[in-house]
Each structure stands twice: as C-alpha cells, then as structure tokens.
Amino acid sequence: RTILACRSRERGQAAVEEIQRATGNPNVLLRIVDISNMASVRRFAKQIQQEEKRLDILVNNAGVTGLPFSITSEGLEQTFATNYLGPFLLTNLLLDTMKGSAPARIVNVSSFRHVGGMVNVKHLAGEERPKNFDQCYSSTKLMNILFTNELARRLQATGVTANSLNPGIVRTEIMRHFNWLIRLLFSIASIFFTSAEEGAASTIYCAVSEEVADITGKYFDSDCRLVLPSAAARDPGLERKLWEESERLTGLTESGRM
Template sequence: MTWELRDIVYNPVWMISTVILGLVVRSQRRGSWDPRACKVELKGKTAIVTGANTGIGKFIALDFARRGARVILACRSEARGNAAVREVRQLSGNADVHLRLVDVSSLESVREFATNILREEKEVHILVNNAGASGLPRGITADGLEVSFATNHVGPFLLTSLLLDRLKSSAPARIINVSSVNHWRGKVDFSHFHGNNLVYRMDEVYNHTKLHNVLWTNELARRLKGTDVTANSLHPGVVMTEVMRHYNWVVQFIFKLVGFFFFKTSEEGAVSTIYCAVAEETEGISGKYFDSDCSLVKPSPTARDPAIALKSFEFCERLTSKL
C-alpha cells in the first residue's frame, strides 16, 4: 500500500464519513422489483445459468430452483460447482439441480457442453449467459482469440447458437445476456477479437466485450421474431463479486472497501437478470436493455446501431464456424 493510500484509509474523519454515507446508501438501494414478491413458478421448466458457482450466477440459479425449475449450473470448476449445487439444493429444497462443466473461453469445451445438453435435455426454456470476467491479463486462447473476448462474448455467442434450435422447440423461452453499463465506454474494432489494438488499462477490454454483448442481443432478437423466444441484455449494477479477482491487490482492496457500503451484493445484483428471466412484465419483450433497477433504458448509441449489430453478429458467426 502506498503512503498516500494508507494515509487516506487510516484517516479517521474520512473513514467515519465514508461509513455514515455508505450506511445511508445501503439503506436506500433496494430496487423497485422484488423477486420474493413474484409468484411465477418454473415447474417443468429447464434453466441453464453459466458461471453459476459463485456471485450473481449462484443467486440466479437459487431463485430458479426455488421456483421449481430443473437448473443446470454451467461452471468451469468441478469442486466449486459441486459445492454450489449442494448449497442451492439445500437452500431451495429442490433436488433437481445439476452441474455440467464448461469453460466458456474454450470453443471446444462449449461445443462439448452443448452436445451433452442436447443429448440430455429435451427442452431448454431459459438460458442465462452470466459467466464473464474483468481485468483478465493479456492472453490468447488455443482458438487464437483474445481471452477476454473469448470468455465474455465468443463463448456465450457460440453456446447460444448451438442451443438455439432447442430453445425454439421449447418456446416460450428466454435468453438473457448479462452485459454492463460499461458498454458505453466500449468500441467496436474486430481486430480486438484476436488481441490486436487493445489497451490493457483497468476494464477497457472488458468494456469492448460488453458492447458486443448488447449488439449481439439486439441482432439475435431481430432474428428471433415470431419464434416466441426472446433475447434481452442488462446491467446488473456495480456488484461485489469475484469479477475483479484478476486485478492487483490494491485495486481489490479499494474495490472491496468502497463496495461494502456502495455496491450491490451478489444477491441484489442477480435481481435484474431474474426479472428478465421470469417476470410476467417482461413476457414477449425482446431486443431490449435493462438497468440494475429492472427498468427499460436505452443502451449507448453504438449499441443501438442495427448496422453495427449485424456486422458484429455476422463476424462472430464466421469466426465460430472456422474454429
């Protein structure tokens, strides 16, 4: 910890002021939609949640399980995934909760996962593309993709494409893509997908991937018109999750200190996704973007451009067909 940071952290006036303000903010940050008040049941429905072993994903899976759904936790870690399955089963009283392994940064793993799902599940009614990471170090995957783009966008894009016919045959069905308000600071440059022309500063690469999430969702929704399958994207809020685990310890310290008072918990951060997935109010709504308070809002001007959305979608189609 630098002297300046230590001086601020240990300054009693700063600390007391932060605590008081933080407590006030915490008391006022409840959203307008409460999943506990929503009586929609999911008995007979199958839901898949990626990145469900921790954070937002686990609470999304827990909510679906409490509603009686058959829930597939799509996770990379077998140990952590099994622990999450046990916890969700125990808290929900629903034994129909299962782990299926997938690493969304690997297209081979995504294809294997999808093949198994199509063999095992006759119907899929809800697909939540929640898995993602911020601050990943520079890297190229075995598929030749920049690791953040592979994890946050190309993997989910391919997974959805492979499961799309099953979702259509199971309709009504919903696809929910967890994006971020950070997409406003993203840019579209297709060389980014292979790790070119990127600046690895804080969450800059993450921002680009989240913009592609919204563009993809909008074009997907356009293509799904008339199928009774909807696709929406959302911002879950600034949430205390493990998404920041790849940053250095100083950034994590500040994030956790400030976040304890001002950021949403993982349970609170799951609300907007649950709203898009189960609420009666969102039935039939497609190609939209929701904020962390479950309100329909306009995404960035770039994200609303149908021509760019088409280019992004077609680029990923060609990319995944070659790899």
C-alpha cells in the same frame, strides 16, 4: 430442473449445494464448461442437447476482467472469448432446442460499463489490443448488447425472446485478477455495492417475470426498468458487422450450426 454451467467443479458443486439447500429443489445439476474454449462450448452444447428435451431459459453471465492480454489455443483473445464469443457460440448452438421449447427466453448479462466500450472486430482475435483492461471489459459488455439485439431480430416469430441487462455494481470476486492494491480498494468500496443476491434481481426479472414475456431486443437496468443503452449499442450496422465476424471466428455457418 436447473443446470449450472461452471468452469470449476469445486466452486460449481458448492454453488449447486447452496441452491439446493435454499430452494429445496434437488434437480439442480452441475455441468463443466470452459466458456473461453470453443471446443469445450461445443461439447457442452452437445451434452445439453442429448440430455435435455427442453430448454426454457438460457442465462449467459460469464464475465472476467483484469486478465493479461493472451491468445487462446484457438486464436482468440482470452477476455473477449470468455465474455462474448463463448456465450455467442453457446447460444447459437442451443437455438434449435430453445425454439422447440417456445416460449423460451435468452438473457444476456451486460453492464453499465458498456458505455465505455467500442466495437473493433480486430480485438476479438487479438489482432489489435484494447488500450487497457477497462476498455477491454467495457467492449465485451457492449458486444453483449449488440449481439442480443441482432439475435432478437433473427428470432422474431419463433417464440424465443432475447434481452440484455445491467445488474448494477455488485459485490463479487470479479476483481480477483488485479493486483493487491486494486483488490484492496475494491474491497473497501464494496461495502457500498449490492450483494450478489440483490444484483441478481434484474437477471431473474428478465428470466421469469410475466411482464417481460413478450418483450425482446431490449435493455434493462439494475432496477428492472426498460432503459436505452448507449448510442453505439443501438447501431444496426454494428450489430450485423459484429455478428458476421463472430460467426467467422467461432466457425458457425449461416444456419447457426457447426
């Protein structure tokens, strides 16, 4: 039984039907969630808890770039809410279900671009702006790794693992929010990129490979190899600082419950 969480019902349903045709598995379900909206995330998590007895694998793969600087109705910066805070909240809300399903795995999709990121907690609520789109996106991907590392530490001895990964340079629609010239250049260059199917290799590897069953708090590259992320992504002080601020902004208590 697989659940696909998506913001767009039309796109999500098309993806569900494609997966069902390719796998022959009819138990692929669509659930709607706006990952940038914490209220929507809470509703989605509650629905999953009510409908599902088990949750063996959770893959967080939300990623946008090129959005104009914008503050959501909940007081969060749009890109940081989508790429980082929404997945942070969702994961924490589903932890009890995953612990009850152990062994279970959490997989957070980051990017090689994390090396250009920085951790400024004032970016999360838009109190300060990143220099540009590139720094904004890169910073969210750095935060994905820091979050994963701290999560893995907190989940020790629970039977739930957490790892992050770089899928590589993948041919997707991620540049759709940029102007036409950048989209054109990206489209031309994309002939050298990997396909979406090939780009999913490291995600699938972390989610189901027996070789990763006992590995946690690590970072994998697009060839499914264990590698070291940037020095900033391995800073325990940053991990704790980011976690505490993320708890505050998403309304989590120390126990991880709302």
